[in-house]
Amino acid sequence: MTPLEEHTQKRVALIEADRALRVDNARVSRPLEDHADExxxxxxxxxxxxxxGVEHEGVPHPFPGMEFLTGKDIISRTRLFGVIRKMPxxxxxHVHLDLTVSPHTLLRFALQYSSFHIRSSEVVTCLNVSxxxxxxxxxxxxxxxxxxSLTDACYPPMSWxxxxxxxxxxxxxLGGPEGFDRWVxxxxxxxxxxxxxxxxxxIRIWDKFRSAAMLSINxxxxxxxxxxYIRQFLEDTAADGILYVEARVNFSPRYMFDADGKxxxxxxxxxxIFRQVVEKFKQEREDFLDAKVIYTVIRDRDVEGLEDHLEDCLAMKKEFPDIIVGFDxxxxxxxxxxxKDYLEPLIRFKERQKREGVSIPYIFHAGETCGDGTKADENLYDAILLGTKRIGHGFSLVKHPKLMQICREEGxxxxxxxxxxEILRLTASMPMHPLPILLNNGVPxxxxxxxxxxxxxxxxxxxxYQVLVASEVTGLLTLGHLARDSITYSMLDGAEKAKLMHMWEDRWSKFLGELVTGEPCLN
Structure with a gap:
């Protein structure tokens, strides 16, 4: 054997050994899955x-996994996206309920109620419209x-x-009524x-995110x-092949507006209202199991303010024991x-739950940062020590081998x-995202x-789609693994989780069958 042949043989063996550790290979071979994956x-x-690999007008550098907002129209027209849309x-x-329904639908809802008013910081002109x-x-x-009128030269700024x-x-x-819709x-x-x-x-993109969110929330x-709104969210969710939701609801505002604007x-x-809408939707749809709520509050409270919200969360759990499934x-x-600045009330809340005989697991956002050793990055340590059941984002987790080990071993x-x-600029594009590192290290x-x-x-x-096209190794089997993990690590109890997994497996098998026979998935 020549040195080159020996190297080639070792190379093949090393690649096989390395890829054998990926989630795609940690499974019993199933011909239908393998065929669909191919x-x-x-x-x-x-x-x-x-x-x-071709030019697109207005997109100077197209590539798989590119910046989503630039490439979205291209993505939507691909055959591969059509397949993924059919996938259960x-x-x-992880979804924030008050930011889930499209702005176009939300504006359409608001225009149907005469109580809604709008104001702007100045007269709207072609120079300042954005x-x-x-x-x-x-x-x-x-x-x-x-x-x-907001566009009248005599408009007094901030007038309703x-x-x-x-x-x-x-x-x-500026486009008249249709221009108004685009503007808002x-x-x-x-x-x-x-x-x-x-x-x-x-830093700057968060400023834009906050302003967009505040405009919608009222x-x-x-x-x-x-x-x-809840009904629309459920319809959109089920239409995309999602069978179950744990939605974060922001309870930072103490009250919501009533029909009289109070x-x-x-x-x-x-x-x-959430329970009524979900129950009615479940009765009408066989393709959707349930929706639950993770009680959330903005992390800008002082300790006393957080304690008030923890008391409120406990009261809501007692009133709606089957709906509240976590706190964040x-x-x-x-x-x-x-x-770390909230440790005392958060630790006391865990003890309080034991005395009250309820369970409200922590499901903390942590490590949504590019930092290493910053306060955002170190939230990972406290989230794990406080017993978080899942971690929201955890983008910086890959910098911490011990924490990845804990997540892997403790589930x-x-x-x-x-x-x-990507849009919040933690990564420039999907090929640069640390997701494969997490998966290849066994982190669910x-x-x-x-x-x-x-x-x-x-x-x-x-x-x-973005996850699939950003890798030459990740395949449909990885997407199936991710879908299964979403069920395994939900807050459902054992019986509900088994029911959901059965629902998903049935739909998965049907999806695979249609895919390999060229039925609706490829049309």
Whole structure:
């Protein structure tokens, strides 16, 4: 054997030994899965040339796993995306409920209620249309309009205009009513220019994220819309092959707006409406198991404020024991309060639960940062020591070999949100994302969408697609493994979890069969 032949033989053996440790290979071979996986790999290889290897107008550097907001239109037209849309996704474990319905739908809801008004920081013109600050909120039925048009040269800044009237009288030079729709919905989401040019770092993009979120939340937190909003979220979710949801609901505001524009709808009513909508949806749909709530609060409270929310969470758990499945602190970890500053109330809350005979697991955001040794990065230590059942994001976990070992051995799953991480500038593109490191080190992962209304990644199909095309090794079997993990590491009890897994396996088998026989998946 020549030295070259010997090297070649060792090379083949080393690659096989290395890839044998990947999740794709830690399974019993199933011919149908293997056939479907081979087909998906062929499609990916073909489209690497026919789709990503050609020029696209307005996209100067197309490549698989590229910046999502720039490549989304290309992605949506691919054959591979059509396949993934048909795939059953399992559970969605990390999504913020008040940022889940598309801005276009949300604006349409608001325009149906005369109580909604809008105001801007200045007269809206072609020069400032993208930079003015605007606010939308419901007001009392007898509230007198303070102005008639946002684009009138005489408009007094920050004066309220009825939303429908502002739309009707929006300057034709700015697109008229349709231009108004584009303008408002554009402020509710992040676009490529914002993410990749004007706010292209993790600090500035959070400023845009917060402004987009605040514009939407006053509409979402209007009781007549809240009911319709939850229903719309469930319909969109089930349509994308998601069978179960654990949604984070932000209970930082004490009240929601009622039909008269007054902030007097308490948390207990939020959850009562949530339960009613979910129960009705479950009765109507066989393709959806359930939706639960993770009680969340913004991590900007002082200790006393956090304790008030912990008491409220306990009360909500007692009132809705089958709905509340966890507690979390959310918001920009780089700038807001770290977990270590909340240790005393969080430890006391665990002890309180034992005395009260309830269980509200911690499911903490931690490590959503590029930092190493920063307060955001060190949230990982405290989250694990506090007994978190899962970790939201955990982007910096790969810098900590001991923590990866603990997550692997103790079954602490990471809720990885690939598109969110990229748009919030933790990574430049999917090929640079640390997800493969987590998977190849045995850390359980559930793919999630985070804030799809802002990031335009509705459902889970776009996140699954980006993960698949960003690797030459990852295949359909890995996506199936991720879907199973989302069920395994959900907060469902044993019987519910088994039922959900059975539902998913049935749909998975049907999906594979249709895929290999060229049925709807490839049309």
């Amino acid at each position: 087909l998906v790999r062929r499609i990916r290889t073909e489209e690497a040339t026919t789709v990503w 996704k399992g559970a969605l474990l 930079s003015v600050v605007l606010e939308i909120r419901p007001l009392a039925p007898d509230f007198p309009a303070e102005a008639s 205009v009825p939303l429908c009237q502002a739309r009707e009288l929006f300057n034709e030079a 919905t554009g402020h509710m989401s992040i676009n490529p220019s914002t993410a990749y040019v004007t706010h292209n770092d993790n 509409i979402v937190h209007y009781a007549p819309i809240w009911r319709r 902030m007097n709808v308490p948390h207990i009513e939020w959850l009562r 602190l959310v918001g920009d970890e780089n700038t807001l309060v770290p977990l 602490i799953a990471l809720e990885v949100c690939p598109i969110s991480n 992962v559930a793919l999630s969408s985070d804030d799809p209304a802002v990031f335009q990644n509705m459902g889970l199909s776009y996140d699954f």
